[in-house]
Amino acid sequence: MDDSELAALRVEIDKIDAHIVELLAQRFNITNQVGVLKAQKKLSAIDPEREARQAQRYTELANEFGVKPQVVQNLFRSIIDEVVINHRAIAVQTAFQ
Numbered sequence: 001m002d003d004s005e006l007a008a009l010r011v012e013i014d015k016i017d018a019h020i021v022e023l024l025a026q027r028f029n030i031t032n033q034v035g036v037l038k039a040q041k042k043l044s045a046i047d048p049e050r051e052a053r054q055a056q057r058y059t060e061l062a063n064e065f066g067v068k069p070q071v072v073q074n075l076f077r078s079i080i081d082e083v084v085i086n087h088r089a090i091a092v093q094t095a096f097q
């Protein structure tokens with residue numbers, strides 16, 4: 001592989017990374033709306049049953065697209081942990097309004 005091939009592939013990687021970050025921002029926007037709703041209804045920040053269903057789906061999606069399921073599980077565990085932290089912060093803010 002020459003330098004221009006490597007550079008071209010890295011351009012593709014950078015484009016994909018930008019898509020991933022854009023989609024992540026969209027996801028956090030939606031989960032923040034969920035956080036506000038849950039705080040208003042005094043629901044728990046975390047929903048273990050929903051997370052279990054999602055974990056099942058992540059494994060199915062990983063298998064469908066040929067990615068190691070554990071890699072996808074780890075990625076979403078990190079994202080969902082951040083969502084739950086944000087939901088707890090929204091609940092505290094809502095309680096003191």
Ligand SMILES: C=C(O[C@@H]1C=C(C(=O)O)C=C[C@H]1O)C(=O)O
Binds near residue numbers: 050054087
């Ligand atoms: C977004 C929600 O809140 C939490 C975060 C989740 C997520 O980021 O997918 C899933 C379940 C909940 O623990 C939700 O309940 O839908």
